[in-house]
Each structure stands twice: as C-alpha cells, then as structure tokens.
Amino acid sequence: MRLWHQSLITKLPRQQLLGQHREVTALRGNGWGKKHATVDYVFAHSPYKLFQYHVLVMNEMKRRGYHPNATWYDPSYRGQRCLPYNKVVPCPLTIPIYPEHDSTYLQECLENLAQKGIIISPDSYQIK
Secondary structure (H helix, E strand, O other): OOOOOHHHHHHOOHHHHHHHHHHHHHHHOOOOOOOOOOOHHHHHOOHHHHHHHHHHHHHHHHHOOOOOOHHHHOOOOOOOOOOOOOOOOOOOOOOOOOOOOOHHHHHHHHHHHHHOOOOOOHHHOOOO
16 A cells, blocks of 8 residues: 655556555545554544545546545545544645655655556656
C-alpha cells in the first residue's frame, strides 16, 4: 500500500490511479489506524488530510471520465462496512498535504514506478 506523491496523481496511468482510489478507500474505512509499513505516517495526521488527498485522486478520476461514488466526498464517510466518523474536524489544506511527501519521497515514488516500467519525466509534473 502506498500513497503516491500528490504531484504525480495527474500523471499516474489508469491502473495506478484506480489502485490509489482503492487503497485510500481501504485506509479511510476499517484500515484506519492499522499498521501499513509504507503509509504509517498518515496515522500521525488528522483523517481529514486523507480525505483531502482522496479528493485529489477522485477529481483526477472524474477528469478522466470515471465516476467515483459521490459519498466519498463526505469527509466522515468510511465506506459501507464501517461507521462514519461522528465528527471530522476540517484542517487547512497544506501543500503538500502530507509533509512526508517531500522531494525524497517523490524520488522514491518515481523509482517505484520505474520498477513497474512506468517512466514519468520530471518535466511532466510540478512539485506541489
């Protein structure tokens, strides 16, 4: 499980973008707080940050013609098998959303994608 660096979301191939949606929905649901070595850092932050990240993913899906379930646009929604949060306190949108998504993390993501045969040129994305 991995959250791609947010500056790569618009450059991800279909399979990785849709996989990212599935992974984020799992984290937002019953996966919240469970150990995942690659994404443990998300649990140090408000669940609202994961919601903000998910909105980026869903907006890119919509831009490409996919139709993510609109219920995921509710920050308290956690899926059909998980009770919603009683209250999710909004937090300001930061760029990057997660401070862990720094230039080192971006490079790790690019290398991970390259190992899958996906080459994303540095001049095709903006660091956010």
